[in-house]
Amino acid sequence: MQFLGSWATGDKGRLLHFSAGTLQTFSQHIQGNDADCEAGGLLLGAVHGGHLLIEQATVPTAWDKRFRYLFERMPFGHEAIALSRWTATQGIIRYLGEWHTHPEDHPHPSGLDRSEWSRLSTQRRDKRPMLAVIVGRKALYVELVTSSGRGSVLSPVG
Template structure:
């Protein structure tokens, strides 16, 4: 079952669009078997006005610690890659947020997830909220977390004709 590509912030017209690369990475790490481990990485993308386009999800690195119910990210590799993309794109591609998997069909964040996201959001130099994403077996959970701890859970958006052009120029 393919994941929803386009998400909307409720009560607004703000869209988050997932390109093919992140969707493929998520599919590779879905936690299906009993011995599967949590995986995760960072999300890189473009800010397009009020919209966000996620173009790349980094994959777990050799240094990350993967367990069934915990993914501990070793930030060095991921942040080095974020800097590289930022430079290559003259500042167009930037760090947007984080993703990890859960062994749940319809994933929801743990209290540890929420705490970590808030710390990461407060650390962002551009002052934007963090996009936090959890990949479950049948669905993904997408939310914005602000540095002050304000959550905004996104909803699937039906992709109307015309909206797509926002992301294709």
């Protein structure tokens, strides 16, 4: 599966680009058959004005809870990577959001996804919307979620 790297809000006011490595991580975790469990991790990248460049998606750790229809990210491992990247780049590469898979072709957020995104967005120290990505079998769902729990859905560009 080949996902597109560039995304934008409907008004093109915010642009987002996924690095090739990030897209490769997404592709490697697609739930292609009935035995595959959900996967997920953090999205790390740089902010350029209102625009985002996602450089890395962390991969599931041994501590994460993975089931067919549920992924629960545990802080161990993911946060260490995020802190290491933040420190090494003097704060340029930072936590921008979360990603996880769904076992459906064209994914949509569940009620649990929405409540979790709202909680995570409220916790953001920089008060920016949190990037939320769901990786489906044929498409991505990409949204910038505000602390109210709703945000801007992005569409592929190109």
